[in-house]
Amino acid sequence: MNKKLFVLLVVLMSLSLIGIIFVQSYFINRSLENERQQFSLSVKRALSFVSKQIEDYEYRNYRDKIQSYLYNNKEPDSSAVQRLVVAFEDDDNDQTIIHRNIILEERFKIPSLFFEIDADSTDFSKYTNERITEVYKKSSLDKGSFERVSQIREIDDMEDEAKSFLYRETFKDFISSVDYPLYKRISPELIKVFIEKNLKNEGIEIDFEYAIYDNDLSTKIRTENFEKSLNTYGVPVFLDNNNESSYDLLVDFPGRNKFLISTILWMIILSIIFTSVIIIAYSSAIYQLIKQRQISQIKTDFINNMTHEFKTPIATINLALDSIRNPKIIDDKEKVLRYLGMIKDENKRMHAQVENVLRISKLEKNELNISKERLKLHDLIEDAVTHVQLIIEDRKGYIKLHLNADKSSVLANETHFTNVIVNILDNAIKYSDGAPKIDVYTENVANNILLKISDKGNGMSKQVQKRVFEKFYREHTGNVHNVKGHGLGLAYVKQIVDDHQGYISVESEKGKGSTFTVRLPLIS
Known part of the structure; x- marks a missing residue:
């Protein structure tokens, strides 16, 4: 093979191998980056659910405590009524429909000791909704009389959704207006349970450390080994009615990198195996090519050297034989013996060289005793x-x-x-x-x-x-x-x-x- 062509092939094969390794590395890095982004999204989604669960848990505690007190209290301290009246004329059926929606707000003073805060009492409201739908004959109204055809009257607490909204708003205003200790609002163990459950729902089951910070200052709610790092994620908790809060729930994952790598470990292992096979095969091929080229060159040199070394003895033997055949020399016994000695020496020299080759061959085959x-x-x-x-x-x-x-x-x-x-x-x-x-x-x-x-x-x-x-x-x-x-x-x-x-x-x-x-x- 031409030397330039051989070098060109080696260079092209090397560049191709480097390109394969680069592409493999690029895709592994991209996969790792995608897993990192997906991990971040999953964690943030889980923490947003945790924040909502913390809020729901705290509100349920508030509502459970308040409900029994409100409904067992006989007399409100004050009350207010809001009325909504809607009238509808039905000419085809000679009817007038009147709907009244009356919302009664009753205010109660509840001792603050019930909530363990530094105040004499706290105001809370109870809402009752009364709905009345009456149907009159329109002709009787025109004559100044009130002939009622039917009446539907419903009295109950406000609709669950509206009631929940009002109670929740009231609670947020209340809790933001008092200095209520954070560790009394929720326990660290419960927060850990919320975090574990929501992370598991997102397919993340690794160790974590967490803490709640108030305006970047650590609170008592934290794990012992929590430290802020590049792997720390945060979400605001205990939001007020303006969706603002000074509290942040921070979660750190010390083993995040190992977890991310484990998600694509099979891809990394297969890439390493296949790339290693390619490298080994490539190296072996290059080695064999270089070895074959060296052997070819060595054989060429060997043949040239052997030819060069045999050329002189053969030439000497031919000259000696020609001299012996010369009529003037063939009768000279001394010269004939001299030329015969030269022929014998040169023959021994060639025989020794052949023996060297044979001895090496036998040694390599373990045939030489x-x-x-x-x-x-x-x-x-x-x-x-x-x-x-x-x-x-x-x-x-x-x-x-x-x-x-x-x-x-x-x-x-x-x-x-x-x-x-x-x-x-x-x-x-x-x-x-x-x-x-x-x-x-x-x-x-x-x-x-x-x-x-x-x-x-x-x-x-x-x-x-x-x-x-x-x-x-x-x-x-x-x-x-x-x-x-x-x-x-x-x-x-x-x-x-x-x-x-x-x-x-x-x-x-x-x-x-x-x-x-x-x-x-x-x-x-």
Whole structure:
């Protein structure tokens, strides 16, 4: 895939994912805001019902106390009469209909002790309604006589609605004119019952705190933990005849936010689950794309490196074969043997490279049988050094051994672990532009032995250090192939060390060399 197209696809997919997350967040916020508004409306509606219930409760108490007193009282202190007379002429039936509505107001003085206020007495009124409907012959009225056809007479208290209105108005005027303690008008427990019932009717069943304030000053009617906050709602209570009041019922919901979130919790959970699935799938897809791209690039580099490394041996073998076929050389036994030796060496070199690939493959599939035995690590180090000693001397370098470990017995495979040390030494030689300068150290740490191989070569960057043990990985050097290899040596080293229950790491600085550290468990 073209690099620009790959980057474009990643950018578009990322923007789409960010857009999905943003849209999800937006709708969740909108839903939460709608729930918050609905909650506020429900609370305000419930509190308005509470205010009305408080007023009705107080009025019923007033009416119940007053009614028995008024109707048992024999003589009013004063009375007043209001009359309404309506006459209707019915010519077709020769009738005149006269309706009289008489309202009698009787005033009584009731001792104030009855209401526990500081006054001698209080005036209250009782209303009686008398309705008379009389039907006369119209012709008899014209002649000056009163011939009554029928009469309907009703005497009772005023209509319930009118009576209730008058009593309620009277009560409001009375209660606003006296200094009646608030805690005697209604109990805190009853207010709590009213609030709970009306909130439940609105579908709100959470804990709350409440208080009644008088001109922003707290009264005795309040819960212990009430505090004003952003979640406090209020409604006026004990309204007078002008629908005004200095009292406010305030209700606070400490757990409002949790309650609101719980109403859309299923939506949040599903959104998180689905979004997480999308993110995981997206991340996995991107990872696989990048991994496949890296593998493709690594394979390409591997093929190029292998081709480059096979090209020289093949060319050398061809030249050697052509030389042997030359009539002038074929009779020269010394030269023929020399060319045959070159062919054998180059063939061994290609065979070793193929073996490296096969060994890594078998290690990953756990098909490589590695038998271990008790060995001295110092002996393996000395054996490995002999493999590269001639190359070191040819390049005018040195290998210094500092075998300071008192104990060096390990459980290891002689061939493979020798190859591990040779590979590390070979890397130190290859990545030294000048004469290789290598120091080998051993030391005992607890129940382990540490093997450190330090060089003063080219070193490597932090990024390269993180990936140096990956299969096929080689540091990019452009098109310059001054260091031969195919990125399998150190991958093989790590596989073998891991199989020996060991640990390998590298410390390096660009231009100052590298130190490979191998830790192996000792055996007694």
